[in-house]
Each structure stands twice: as C-alpha cells, then as structure tokens.
Amino acid sequence: MGIDHGTNYAGWATMKRGTPSSFGLRDYSKISMPDVLDAIYQDSYKLIKREQPDIVVLERPVHFKNANSVLALVGAYSMVTLAALHLGKRIEGIRPTELKMQTGKGNADKETVAAEMMMLFDLDYDQIAVPVLYKANKGKNKIGDVKERLFDPSDAIALCWAYHQKYINGA
Template sequence: MKIMGIDHGTNYAGWATMTKGKPIDFGLKDYSKIPMPKVLNAIYQDNYDMIRSHKPDVVILERPVHFKNANSVIALVGAYSMVTLAALHNRVRIAEIRPSELKMFTGKGNADKETVAVEMQMLFDLDLDKIAIPVYYKRDDRKGKYKAGDLKERLYDQSDALALCWAYDQKYIKGVA
C-alpha cells in the first residue's frame, strides 16, 4: 500500500510518500508569497497534480483541532479542504490522524515538532536538514543579537508529513495500538 502524508498549510506544506514502512519521497511546497484566497487554488492544483502523479492508495491528513485565532482557522481549514478535494477528485481514499496519535507514534505524547523530526531522522536514517529545512537570517540584526547565516528557524512540514505516513502505517497497517 502506498501512503501519502500531507502536512497542509497556506505558507508551507510538506508531503511524503511511504510503502512497506519505508519512505519513498518527500518535499516541501512554498505558498508564502501567494495571498489569500488565491493560495487556496494553488494548494488545490498542486495537490491534485501531486496525488495524480504519485498515485497513493490513501492520503493522510492531520485533523485540524487547535487554532490560534480566526485567521488561522480560515487558513488551515481552507488548506485542509483543498487537499481533501484534490484527493477526492483523484478518487483516492482520505484518512485522518489526530495530533495526539501522531505524537504517540513518533515519540512521546507531548512531542514538539523538533522531537518528531529527530525521531523521523533516526528511524529512517535521514539528514535532519532534508526533513526539517533550516532557514537562516539574511542580514545582521542592528542590535547584534544575530548575524547573517545564523539559524533563524526550521520548517518541519516534511518531517510532519513523513510522521503522518509512519503513524498511519503503524496504526492501520501494522495494527500497533
């Protein structure tokens, strides 16, 4: 069975494919420069084409449950809906993993994104920088707190997508409780 995990978002979205408990491929989509509501069309088109190309048996999404504010509700539910529609239009089954389940299968129940990424790195012997993309400062801070080239943050979307595949594989294919 070929599994595709999609960590949906309106700025960045990660995706991964897996079969027989092993990663096949993964990637990151950058939507950060596309304004709402046009980004929703881009998300739909990209996911429709990607699902059609990879031909998964099932698409796994993280069930949206926590929102910071009304804007994040609109963005995340919009992205979730576009990915769902793309899968439906490709006649591919859709499954959801709750955030608590995802964390349970990828570490501890309270795992943060970095912990999940490190778990995926170790489990599959992957380069952390490939699944948790480093983003660096481009110029020096006037106050001297950071310099160009210092690590600003990581984009964990790919490792989250891979974790979605792994959690689905463990729960539904291997039957791990």
C-alpha cells in the same frame, strides 16, 4: 502519502512498506488569501496525480489560535481533500495526539518529531526540518545562521508513519 497542509508551507511524503520513499516542501508564503487556496488545490492535485498513492493521510485540524487560523487550516485541509477526492483517492485522518504518540511521546514538539523521523529512517535533518537562514546580520546572528526551521516535511513523514503504525502494524 502524508500531506502536512498549510497556507504558508506544506510538507508531503510518500511511504512504501513502512519506509519513506520521497518527501518535500511546498512554499505558498508569497500567495495571499483566497488565491492561496486555489494554488494549494492545483499543487495538491498535480502532486497526488504524480505520486499515485493508495491513501492520502492528513492531520485533522482540531485546535486553532484565532479565526484566521481556522480559515487558513480548514481551507488548506479542504483543498487537499478535494484534490484527493477528484483523483479517487482514499483519505484518512490522523489526530495530532495520535501523530505524537506514534513518534514515541504524547507531548512531542515538532523538533522531537523531526529528530525521531531522522533517527528512525536515517534521514538528513536539514532535508526534513528545512532551515531558514538569516540573510543579514542581526544582533548576535550572522548571515547564514539558522533563523527557524520548517518542519512540514518531517510532519508529513510522521503522518505516513503514524498511519502505518496504527492501521498497517496495528500498534
């Protein structure tokens, strides 16, 4: 199971024999610190218990924009780690560079990773790069236009794939 942890959104995915079997997106955007950390722990615990993975793969937090990013990312990482430990699951870390290398390019952005996962596994782009739509007309943008995308599910699938490639296939 790969979990792309975050304090606003988190993606998760499970993979069996090198193929994604399920994935999704968790929304924590309306929960403030520090309460969001408890929500992440509780949610991760229930998700890991339900999916019963052998291994939980997380992206190791390695770079931060500011002190708030440190608190948020390390806090989310710690809550997911704690939930996995409490359920007796093995935890593996993947560095962001390893993740990007396994998707074909060492400098891949989130859009490229999502496109690679979509093509590799014949997935619906809107399900793994979830669109957030405009709810009101704003400038050139109309109601229903894509405002941004949440790449957390595609990142979670990529975490599973990177682990599979590195440790199972030995690539």
